[in-house]
Amino acid sequence: MSGVLHVLLHMAEEDRPATSEMLAKAMQTNPVVIRRIMAGLRERGYVRSEKGHGGGWTINCDLSTLTLRDVYQALGEPSLLAIGNRMESPDCLVEQAVNAALGRAFEEAEAVLLSRFAEVTLAQLSTDFHQRLATLKQSHDLETAHAE
Amino acid sequence: MSGVLHVLLHMAEEDRPATSEMLAKAMQTNPVVIRRIMAGLRERGYVRSEKGHGGGWTINCDLSTLTLRDVYQALGEPSLLAIGNRMESPDCLVEQAVNAALGRAFEEAEAVLLSRFAEVTLAQLSTDFHQRLATLKQSHDLETAHAE
DNA sequence: CGTTACGTAATATTTCAAGTTACATGAAAC
DNA sequence: GTTTCATGTAACTTGAAATATTACGTAACG
Numbered sequence: 528m529s530g531v532l533h534v535l536l537h538m539a540e541e542d543r544p545a546t547s548e549m550l551a552k553a554m555q556t557n558p559v560v561i562r563r564i565m566a567g568l569r570e571r572g573y574v575r576s577e578k579g580h581g582g583g584w585t586i587n588c589d590l591s592t593l594t595l596r597d598v599y600q601a602l603g604e605p606s607l608l609a610i611g612n613r614m615e616s617p618d619c620l621v622e623q624a625v626n627a628a629l630g631r632a633f634e635e636a637e638a639v640l641l642s643r644f645a646e647v648t649l650a651q652l653s654t655d656f657h658q659r660l661a662t663l664k665q666s667h668d669l670e671t672a673h674a675e
Numbered sequence: 676m677s678g679v680l681h682v683l684l685h686m687a688e689e690d691r692p693a694t695s696e697m698l699a700k701a702m703q704t705n706p707v708v709i710r711r712i713m714a715g716l717r718e719r720g721y722v723r724s725e726k727g728h729g730g731g732w733t734i735n736c737d738l739s740t741l742t743l744r745d746v747y748q749a750l751g752e753p754s755l756l757a758i759g760n761r762m763e764s765p766d767c768l769v770e771q772a773v774n775a776a777l778g779r780a781f782e783e784a785e786a787v788l789l790s791r792f793a794e795v796t797l798a799q800l801s802t803d804f805h806q807r808l809a810t811l812k813q814s815h816d817l818e819t820a821h822a823e
Numbered sequence: 824c825g826t827t828a829c830g831t832a833a834t835a836t837t838t839c840a841a842g843t844t845a846c847a848t849g850a851a852a853c
Numbered sequence: 854g855t856t857t858c859a860t861g862t863a864a865c866t867t868g869a870a871a872t873a874t875t876a877c878g879t880a881a882c883g
Contacts, residue, residue: 528758528777529758529759529760529761529770529773529774529777530761532773532777533761533767533769533770533773536769536772536773537769540769595776595777595780605757605758606757607756607757607758607784608755608756608757608788609753609754609755609756609757610676610677610753610755611677612677613677613678613681619681620804620807620808620811621681621684621685621688621804622677622681623804623807624684624800624801624803624804624807625677625680625681625684625800626677627803628743628795628799628800628803629676629677629680629743631791632743632787632788632791632792632795633788635787635788635791636755636784636785636787636788636791637784639780639783639784639787640756640780640781640783640784643779643780643783643784644780647776647780651776652772652773652776653772655772655775655776656768656769656771656772659768659771659772660768663768
């Protein structure tokens with residue numbers, strides 16, 4: 528999630544398509560990993576990919592309408608919580624009681640997280656980034672931003 | 676978490692100490708795993724362990740004062756969320772903006788989860804269990820009463 | 824066509840939690 | 854006392870899931 532948002536915002540700063548290789552280098556991972564992650568975003572039309580010379584990835588939507596929740600869903604809605612119930616429908620009545628109590632807490636926490644995600648657009652993040660940039664009066668590009 | 680609560684409630688139902696082996700069998704795991712998990716609870720005085728013949732684990736506190744949050748803390752406060760920020764303090768301003776937004780959402784969700792945990796005592800879970808037991812007995816009796 | 828770049832299946836690697844073994848300590852039974 | 858039962862822990866092994874890599878296919882551009 529964190530990594531995808533990072534990639535998307537960097538793409539938004541580039542005026543030319545960013546190749547999987549460039550993005551992978553910036554994220555310290557493999558180009559194939561980038562392509563896998565981006566596949567879900569492409570299906571929903573949030574980004575576009577071009578093959579061949581001058582090809583690569585570009586943003587294909589209005590960042591002010593793209594929320595963190597949209598991105599989360601495009602990633603296949605991976606589980607948000609690190610802990611959960613041991614079993615889904617246990618016969619043991621003790622475990623049923625435990626599941627009921629924990630389950631309520633889990634659902635509430637997930638709901639909070641998703642609703643916060645829905646409140647934040649990529650455009651807001653971009654604005655935040657540009658404010659940080661102005662404050663530090665730094666220049667910016669994909670390569671130097673991730674120099675060692 | 677789920678497993679520990681399960682174990683504690685079963686212990687509360689036993690009038691004699693429960694051995695790690697018994698508990699491990701019930702949880703389909705290894706006795707050593709039980710001991711490891713219980714170590715944190717023992718340190719805080721929630722349970723007590725006795726060696727030798729007739730030894731094992733017993734509850735050592737008032738379940739009406741023991742909350743899910745207490746148990747969670749006794750387990751070493753493992754991370755609650757499955758996702759997080761890629762880096763703690765990134766140089767990249769884009770990543771800083773992403774971290775700030777996601778971080779707020781994460782903290783809120785964790786706070787919700789912890790506050791729900793703090794609201795539920797083990798005694799409440801035990802009551803819930805006994806209610807389920809009573810309900811089931813009743814329907815069992817009804818069934819057999821109308822059988823044949 | 825040759826080069827560049829994405830698409831994706833298949834495979835390999837890494838990582839981390841969970842399980843296991845081994846042995847030490849202490850308490851009760853005999 | 855010594856035998857048996859049980860916990861206490863360190864060290865090691867296993868296994869499953871996430872991640873990374875390889876390999877090969879397709880498409881675009883010059």
